[in-house]
Amino acid sequence: MLFSFFCLGKGVTFVLGCCNFCYGQPINSATLAKIFNRIIKKSGVPKLRFHDLRHTHATLLLEAGVSLKEVQERLGHSSIKMTGDIYAHVTNKMKNNASKKFSEYMQEHS
Incomplete structure (x- = not known):
């Protein structure tokens, strides 16, 4: 569906x-x-509110590499701060990706 x-x-x-x-x-x-x-x-999934899908959508977009500005516009927020503060949940995948990128950057620039 x-x-x-x-x-x-x-x-x-x-x-x-x-x-x-x-x-x-x-x-x-x-x-x-x-x-x-x-x-x-x-x-059979855990109970959630319909609005929780909005948070999930924003988080998955960010996890996929979509910029915070693009997510802000998609959600219709007037401020990027609101999007970041309320909807941008940092996942383990995002943390690992940030560590990997930092490590790669340090190797390239040392």
Whole structure:
């Protein structure tokens, strides 16, 4: 199943494909939460809030090497500081990559 969600504000979210009955139609945020929680439960993953996907998305983009500025724009933040402070979680992969890059830099410049 592929999902695309766009918040329209005031508790209404636009869904581009989660099921036949809501494809391309506005859906109430409470209905979205019920559908999302049902999917999470069926999938067997730990319970999470729908908003947690936003944090995960931002973190995975950064882990993939996307710049903080690009992530800021994608999330629609007015400030890069907000994006970095709230959404940029440093993963072990990112820590290892930073150590590797620093080591390579030191070898090249010593």
